[in-house]
Amino acid sequence: MRNAVFALSSLLIVGTVSSADDWDLTAPTGLKFGLIKGYENWHVVATHYRTDKNELRYIIGNDKAVEAYRKGMKKFPEGAILVKIGYSLKKNPAFPKSVEPDVLQRVEYMIKDSKRFKESAGWGFARFVRDPKTGKYKVFGKSAKDYAQCFACHKLVEKKDFVFTDYVRRK
């Protein structure tokens, strides 16, 4: 696991660079891509592999989110942000039994802002989909309605403050 975490930190730096105007994209929920500028250097919380989508995901958090995890807080504080980055997979050319991230497909996040997002228990959602050919991002969804599904599904984990991911131990 230690190696995996180490490999991940270099991968995040190479894999998630986006051009200046991508940061101006705004999701229908009013959340800008630029709000998470710098996330390339945030902490890794855990990885997930979605068997139905064949996608590898990294969940990373800002300081506030990670501190809450480490303290075992039941609720995330205001300003906590969790980002999910999804990649397609490929075999490592030198060692095909090892699969690794290939193409970065999207970046999405949730932020705790209770004043702004009262109706979804304080969480605001945003998703940005990357075109692998151009490397440019597009906003997911046309209206706030398209984002109702985010909170609806995250309700499955209402008891964990609507967050699926647990912090994985490193040692």
Ligand code: HEC
């Ligand atoms: C059908 C269920 C479902 C929907 C819809 C959904 N999510 Fe999630 N989300 C998950 C699951 C399951 C995880 C755990 C990680 C994984 O498997 O990818 C997750 C994880 C996340 C995380 C990391 C924090 C956490 O809860 O673990 C973020 C950020 C996130 N989703 C954002 C979004 C956004 C933004 C949308 C809407 C555009 C959305 N999700 C819609 C199921 C869903």
